[in-house]
Amino acid sequence: SQTIHQWPATLVQPVGSPLSLECTVEGTSNPNLYWYRQAAGRGLQLLFYSVGIGQISSEVPQNLSASRPQDRQFILSSKKLLLSDSGFYLCAGTNLFGNTIYFGEGSWLTVV
Amino acid sequence: GQQLNQSPQSMFIQEGEDVSMNCTSSSIFNTWLWYKQDPGEGPVLLIALYKAGELTSNGRLTAQFGITRKDSFLNISASIPSDVGIYFCAGQLLPQGGSEKLVFGKGTKLTVNP
Numbered sequence: 001s002q003t004i005h006q007w008p009a010t011l012v013q014p015v016g017s018p019l020s021l022e023c024t025v026e027g028t029s030n031p032n033l034y035w036y037r038q039a040a041g042r043g044l045q046l047l048f049y050s051v052g053i054g055q056i057s058s059e060v061p062q063n064l065s066a067s068r069p070q071d072r073q074f075i076l077s078s079k080k081l082l083l084s085d086s087g088f089y090l091c092a093g094t095n096l097f098g099n100t101i102y103f104g105e106g107s108w109l110t111v112v
Numbered sequence: 113g114q115q116l117n118q119s120p121q122s123m124f125i126q127e128g129e130d131v132s133m134n135c136t137s138s139s140i141f142n143t144w145l146w147y148k149q150d151p152g153e154g155p156v157l158l159i160a161l162y163k164a165g166e167l168t169s170n171g172r173l174t175a176q177f178g179i180t181r182k183d184s185f186l187n188i189s190a191s192i193p194s195d196v197g198i199y200f201c202a203g204q205l206l207p208q209g210g211s212e213k214l215v216f217g218k219g220t221k222l223t224v225n226p
Contacts, residue, residue, distance in 0.1 A: 004154075034213075042198065044155075044216045090154050099143055099162060099204070101214055103154035 002027035006104035019078040023091030031093040033074040118217025134185040141203035144184040
């Protein structure tokens with residue numbers, strides 16, 4: 001069965017520092033991959049999605065970027081974090097049939 | 113863009129009671145998904161619905177894909193304390209280009225009093 005792993009689980013970073021959150025997928029191939037942000041435990045905001053290696057689409061203008069160096073690897077990055085980047089980040093990916101989306105465990109980012 | 117209206121926003125119930133929540137949209141969806149999220153964790157898929165009119169159960173959970181393809185409901189029977197969490201509905205379109213993006217409801221926060 002498909003599983004999605006993301007790390008680190010929690011991160012405390014100073015303003016202006018870089019960020020790298022990593023997500024890997026097991027149990028499927030050629031998934032569509034997504035990064036969501038969730039604030040205050042409610043509402044999921046789609047940040048980026050990718051339909052293949054090197055293909056990234058951004059949903060909202062922001063201080064973050066995403067990359068997909070391998071089929072089952074998706075990375076969320078920032079060169080300089082802002083306080084407003086704090087939140088709960090979720091990686092998600094489609095299953096083998098492309099008709100269901102599964103989530104990773106989430107990563108808490110606190111920018112101080 | 114597509115939007116999902118999920119209601120109620122929150123529910124406070126007694127253990128043993130049944131729960132019902134629903135999502136509606138002005139758009140037609142090909143798939144409806146229901147997730148549960150515990151605090152500090154990623155959403156976990158509860159039920160996936162792929163056909164209009166489909167009624168699917170998963171233990172004490174039952175969900176239906178509306179005939180019009182614009183709505184779905186989730187019922188929980190005989191609630192227990194571990195049902196506490198936030199429940200999200202999500203509708204999925206398959207636009208040309210093949211990107212299966214989900215549109216999420218804003219969630220229903222369920223509290224179960226023992």
